[in-house]
Amino acid sequence: MNVAYYSPLPPERSGIADYSALLLPALQERLDIAVPRRGAQRSPRGTEVALYHIGNNPDAHGWIVEALRRRPGIVVLHDFVLHHLVAGLTLGQGDAEGYLEAMQRDAGVVGRMLAHGVADGLLPPIWEYRAEDFPLTGEVLSRADGVICHSKYVERRAGEYGYAGPISVIPMPAWPSVELGARVAPEGRPVLACVGYLNAAKRIPQLLEAFARLRRRFPEARLVLAGAVAADVELDDGHLGDGVVRLDHLDENDLWQLLADCDVCVSLRGPTMGETSGMAIRALSLGKPLVVSDLGWFSELPDSVALKVPVDERELDELTAVLERLAGDDELRSRMGAAALEYARREHDLDRVADRYVAAIEEMAGGPAVRDAVLSEVARAAGEVGIGRNDAQLAEIAASLREVGLGR
């Protein structure tokens, strides 16, 4: 099958670009794939279906949404909440009316009024503090012939949002680890690492406070915070506390090395936009125990590989308790590490993920036509023996069709 594959790709720096760089060669072994260049106006010739990778960043994904508008297709929904993307494509381009319409689609008149407030500068930008309440996913879903996502959480949210098309949950593939070299992390007992874009949603202030408490019982503990710092957290020396080490953006090799050096990887979220963490998957594939927030995709990780912390008033105490438990129990870390390796091999294996992609693409691309073909034969036969549209027998037939996966 010929597939047009829309995605950011390296050298763009984004998690989804990295994701596609990993997945694309595996898919190219299984499908004929054309990759339009960034900003392409036309769908590649001869392609039978288009696959659109969509995340929340308007710079990376705006042109892909434009392509989706021209030609519906299969959407890989990397985030469920697309508020930032939509705001960038509307307000960001001077299209206030587009933003008003998107908010109205999500939340009716109240949404439109809030949008007015934002557009007129009377309210702070919603995407900075309440995006999860207004996901603005409607337009993208309305143009999706099918959706691929990475978590049951996003699958559920899309269903609740009214999406009735096919959805396939496919785990994010695990990266092959690079060759490891000299240690990047400081020595410590234990060493915790939190890697990625360091913003408030990663619960950095809570992590720093919990780590400070941990240090009282485990004075040799170290916490490495690696990655660029967002404006909504303060990480200058005065805020770091004892035992905390800051590293700026790491290249891929050093990033892997840091994850390999650490004893525990911390990957907290709150709120979640429905995203999956590439860092968490890298850590799993290195056999590292995880500490995660108990929400979204993170909740779906098995307890054997991840200790989960609620995002509520108990968060600080429970996070502290979880860190202390891991710091004081070598055997637990070892057991979780082995389970993480096995889990990554089983669930995030690249070939398995690629096979599932092919299955989903094939089902979504031709599925409606196949269903229509079978249904029309059944409907014709029913009609020929006098079973009409409103007869109860037709409902029974429809139920049977659904039971074998051919219903609507």
Next chain:
Amino acid sequence: MRIAVCAPQVPFERGGTEILAETLVRELRTRGHEVEEVKIPFKWYPRASALREAVVWRLVDIEEAQERPVDLVIATKYPSYAIRHSNKVVWLVHQFRQAYELDRADFGQFGEDPFDRATVRAIHRVDRQTLREAKRLFAISRNVADRLERSTGLTADVLPPPPQQLDYRSSEAAGEFVLSVGRLDRAKRVDLLLEAAALDGSLNVVVAGEGPDRNRLERLSAERGLDGRVTFAGRVGDDELVDLYARSLAVFYAPFDEDFGFVPYEAFLSERPVVTTHDAGGPLEVVVDPENGIVCEPVPSAVASALSWLAANPEEARARGRAGKRRAEEVTWDSVIDRLVGA
């Protein structure tokens, strides 16, 4: 117990599955069960027809008949296991192979366009949804069970069926020919045997069976100058079949990745060795080289050399046939039915 045995029927065809279902019905009745064989014509082409056939089976209501419950349904192969019943047992002969191991292979049916690809996926979905409803899941061979597990993640116990019960007899006389038994379609690869006969001018061949590949095979036979050494016997009756087995030197049976195949068992009950190939699938679970036959590469020269060796070593050929008989006699209907009805 009131039991319905479900089997699709390709009209005007009779092969291993039909024999299996009929024999199962007879054996169940012999043991005091009230049994009905439920057959629905099966047509798998063009395109999405195989899906329509699954729907047809799904619409069959056999939970009860004449206000008395049907206690057990035994389904055999795609799409009969799509039937809905509260006590469904599947004795899997095979899934719809064109959507699995034959897909994108020489014997496949589906192309690369989105409609065909989605049809294949929809058949997979039918299988996943309807096979997992089974209270017990058996497969006629390890090969079929492995395919099932690979494609659906479902596990089945291997329960090989006994061969049809004929008055098999053996003969101490030197075999006169190499026998091929089975439906004539490309996947059975009778052409391998004909090409082998072309390489060894001393081999005579009898091909018993009918099918869509017959014309091509007859042309091939003529092109290779095998007239007089190859006999196309067509569909043969039970007595003639028993006679052919008894008079044969060896039986050639080398379909591509076959589910199971009764032919080796029938050959063994006639004390005849079997020649098959490394890629034959199910037959490899019963044909053991050198115990009861020869397993060779799927190329004419290897087949020719295996058959020539058996012709040159008749004592060894007979010994291998006798060893096969001991193995075939271990598979009985008593044990099969005990497991199917859950005794």
